Amino acid sequence: MSTLVIAEHDNSSLKPATLNAVAAAQAMGAEIAILVAGANCAAVGEQAAAVAGVSRVLVADNPAYEHQLAENVSLLIAEVAAGFDNIVAPATSNCKNTMPRVAALLDVSQISEILSVESADTFTRPIYAGNVIATVQSTDAKKVITVRATAFDAVAAEGGSATIEAVPAVHDSGLSTFISEEVAVSDRPELTAAPVVVSGGRGMQNGENFKLLEGIADKLGAAIGASRAAVDAGFVPNDMQVGQTGKIVAPDLYIAVGISGAIQHLAGMKDSKVIVAINKDEDAPIFQVADYGLVADLFEALPELEAKL
Amino acid sequence: MKVLVAVKRVVDYNVKVRAKGDGTDVDLNNVKMAINPFCEIAVEEAVRLKEAGVATEVIAVSVGAKPCQEQIRTALALGADRGIHVEAEGRLEPLVIAKLLKGVVDKEEPQLVILGKQSIDGDNNQTGQMLGALANMPQGTFASEIKVEGDKLNVIREVDGGLQTLSLSLPAIVTTDLRLNEPRYASLPNIMKAKKKQLDVYTPEDLGVSVTSHVSQLKVEPPAERKAGIKVEDVAQLVDKLKNEAKVIS
Known part of the structure; x- marks a missing residue:
């Protein structure tokens, strides 16, 4: 068994939610690789290679992936997914945007925002605003899963020594174009990671x-x-x-x-x-x-x- | 241009849903049902596009058992021109719904499909994106503003750090976030008029889609309950408790 974890990053640093997703991947008991899709994102690849418990890091470095456009990145992930049993991503806005597209391209269901891994094919997830917890079992051979970061303790960001491989595949659908971004700048910690x-x-x-x-x-x-x-x-x-x-x-x-x-x-x-x-x-x-x-x-x-x- | 808007029948958002005692499913007996709030925002946006002269026709589509025609009628009362009901029973996964919607998209060839970003029952947040992949259309998910400019659609999206603006080629998919608009209320005359609007019914077979399940729900249970703690007398006691009892501040 092998699991591909999708890295959440901003082309310069790996975001902490990735470490929670790796923890969920570990609970699935499979060999773990991280995919870093971005542009000029070599530094992120190196940070991913240092994450504890990861054996391979795949870096797809191309302008087509710079802004995480779902149309492009989903085609890339669906291609790379060929070599893996599970595709796991943190439930960040980027991955929520991209992963269902990946699942549809692979003709499998997605299991959203899992809270725990019960076995290789069985997971818990919140429904009805968390008023009910459902235990669900997937019959898909290849599983596409997003992870609620707060439900898994992050793995260590240091201590690993994964190999880094370049993924040359370029997917530019031409369907969407990034125009601009307004990101709130703050000296305070990120809301989802703050103590x-x-x-x-x-x-x-x-x-x-x-x-x-x-x-x-x-x-x-x-x-x-x-x-x-x-x-x-x-x-x-x-x-x-x-x-x-x-x-x-x-x-x-x-x-x-x-x-x-x-x-x-x-x-x-x-x-x-x-x-x-x-x-x-x-x-x-x-x-x-x-x-x-x-x-x-x-x-x-x-x-x-x-x-x- | 033609706009297709998807609506889902869900438990009213004010209802606190509970798991059944035997854990087989949630208890939906005698529970008030309504149009999913995000879908209501989708309908409103489509109707506004029509009022602005951008959209020529607004079609409301819902996938589900017979009663979801009530929610299609609600969309028609809010201003959609006609309805399509894809009649299918049971627990329908987002992938199946996306395939059925793709069937409707192939028939109707809309330039824009607007959906809610998630439904408040399954909380999956998948269908719009899956439809995008199946129909090979670009997507503007979690939209807080959309604007048609020639053959492009500009979408402002709510993302983790703030706002992102994309330009999408048409036809395109949009999924709504809360701030896209504030839906109107249907007036009584419009509710009456909606009863006479065209509503076509398709089966999954009509659309060439097989309804197969990839995920089974083994059980449902209530989340771990949080017990109410104590009321403190004043700020001084609060700070003391946080320092010395909970030890979360120093």
């Missing part, structure tokens, strides 16, 4: 008030998130959204401020180790999952919390 997340909800009242979270986030080395209600109200951009349709996080500490706790939000954060809720409504459902609940006006509690940290 602490401080999130604001509708109770923040406006975008300006999110500044109240910044001081706390700075002191805790935290990322800042938001509920869908706060995003819909236009307080903050959508890439901060935590929930069923946003980002899935599982930090050591999650502080929910002015968030009522709709099931769609809980789906994105209820696997956090410790949850703190600050809300003035003592009946808010968020308190049902919080380890520590503080019923208080957030506009009084936040400055006090920042001062005491």
Whole structure:
């Protein structure tokens, strides 16, 4: 058995979610290779080769793959997949975009966002916003799988010594063109990888008030998130959204401020180790999952919390 | 141009779904059903394209058992011109749905297919991308803005780090994210009118697709429950607990 793991990267560095996907691949008990598809991405190939437990790294370095266009990358992965039993990728926005195309090209089903590997063909995954966990069995000879990164402990980024091979295949479908990208620049850790997340909800009242979270986030080395209600109200951009349709996080500490706790939000954060809720409504459902609940006006509690940290 | 929009019948998003006691499936008895929220956004976008004079016809398609005609009627009440129901029973995997939609695409030859990015029951997030591969069309997934410019479609996409803009050749696939638009409510006169709109029914055999399952669901169970913790009196106690009990801050 052999497993191909798709690397998540930005052409210069390997993203941590890849290490969680490798952990899932290890649980499948197969020999592991990583595919790095990108442009001028040799550095990523070297980082991938250092990942513990990986035997081969395949690098497809071509301008056609620079922006991870699904049309091109899926053709590449489907070709490289010929030599593997499992194709595994972290459930990042890139891989969610590309992998179903790969599965369709291979005429197999995809198993999305697995939480555990029960056996070579059996996995668990969340359905209905995580209110139900399904155990599913695949009959496909070749399996295409995405991995919920928070459900698998990352393997070590160092210690491996995989061979690096170039993949010369060039697939440029000509169907899509990259125009531009607006990426939020922040000194804070990435939301999905941060050890602490401080999130604001509708109770923040406006975008300006999110500044109240910044001081706390700075002191805790935290990322800042938001509920869908706060995003819909236009307080903050959508890439901060935590929930069923946003980002899935599982930090050591999650502080929910002015968030009522709709099931769609809980789906994105209820696997956090410790949850703190600050809300003035003592009946808010968020308190049902919080380890520590503080019923208080957030506009009084936040400055006090920042001062005491 | 012709726009095809896919809609799925799902449990209403306000319903908290539970696993049955015997673990065989989720309990959907007497549960309110609705159009998947992302599909509703897809319908709205298609109707807006028609109102803007970009789309000439909007066709709503749904794959599933007979009752999903209710959701097609909802789409027709929201402004779609006619409906197509692909009648198929049982648990349908995204790959099968994508193949059936490909059959409809071959018949109708739309320039644009708009789907929701995921359905809130299976949470798979696959069908649009699979249809893209099967129909060899480009895709703009997780779209927060789309604009037709000549024979191209510009799509702004929600990605992990922010926003990405792509230019796609037409025909193309779009899957909707939450911020693409805010769907309207169907008015009573439009609900009445929708009952008279054309609705064609196909079987998988009509479309030359065999409905085979690649994945079986062995069991369903509730997730590990999180117990509610304690209420703290004030900020000082909260900080103390986090430092000395949970030991998550220093």
